């Protein structure tokens with residue numbers, strides 16, 4: 001079945017309406033990571049849009065959809081983000097080379113996309129473009145075969161995967177029925193010993209709340225230096241963290257080597273900002289980290305994730321997808337691969353205090369956690385319930 005069109009698109013589906021007003025203001029709002037790459041260069045907090053904020057992103061760019069269409073008019077949908085740059089890579093580099101190829105040669109198409117981008121670098125924005133196209137190809141393969149994607153990957157490997165929830169409001173996450181929890185460090189190296197002590201206070205309080213039959217993790221969102229994370233790790237030993245995440249800037253692979261040598265006892269997780277399979281192979285083969293966390297909409301799509309999970313399994317380490325519970329892509333990949341033991345439910349899943357999870361805005365057809373379980377749709381492809389007209393050309 002020949003591909004006749006590949007388009008970067010806007011994303012204009014009807015939003016899910018939140019009927020329930022929040023019960024109260026979230027005391028943790030805006031407190032994720034002072035504790036963020038931007039905050040570290042700007043002194044822990046900075047002035048943005050008329051107010052002081054902690055942390056912050058370094059420019060977001062809107063969602064980018066991708067529609068791949070075949071000669072019979074059937075189409076598949078994938079998405080990534082970061083706006084015009086990602087969209088232009090899809091249209092200018094990838095589409096002209098893939099149109100005319102067979103939709104079922106997805107392994108070859110993924111290889112082609114990486115090699116098309118290799119002269120300028122297949123990472124970052126290029127990797128996001130590759131992700132959107134690869135995911136649309138998998139969606140369409142499933143639709144044409146009339147099977148869910150996890151089925152054409154080889155079948156679901158488990159009945160139900162454990163979930164963990166990421167937010168600093170542990171009380172609300174408990175009320176929502178989650179059993180495992182990740183908190184974000186709200187202080188960084190510029191906050192010195194006082195910041196480390198505050199992180200300890202918050203982790204101690206959370207451990208007291210959830211007990212020792214739940215997993216508890218700490219995410220540092222690229223914000224620490226080696227010395228600070230060594231001290232945090234030593235100080236938090238009594239609270240039995242399952243892992244410390246994204247302690248250091250993602251490119252600083254040498255720092256990860258040094259960190260591993262300084263705190264060999266500590267389970268270290270990272271990888272949401274690594275692109276292509278190569279950094280994952282390096283980290284796995286050198287034993288630098290224990291849990292790999294690729295994002296399926298950033299790293300190169302499902303084909304990249306399959307390769308990373310196989311590398312991890314050979315190295316004896318786990319993969320837990322970044323935000324895997326928040327998209328149909330992450331849900332199918334997590335149920336279709338044996339090397340993924342948990343699913344993360346983060347910002348795209350968690351609601352404001354008092355608001356039920358099914359009122360969270362999401363792509364139509366995306367399952368939400370129900371009674372502590374999150375089961376992928378068994379509809380063909382990734383199970384989206386979407387209409388073609390919701391995705392007009394990105395550059396129209």
Ligand SMILES: [Mg+2]
Pocket residue numbers: 219221245246272322
């Ligand atoms: Mg993270």
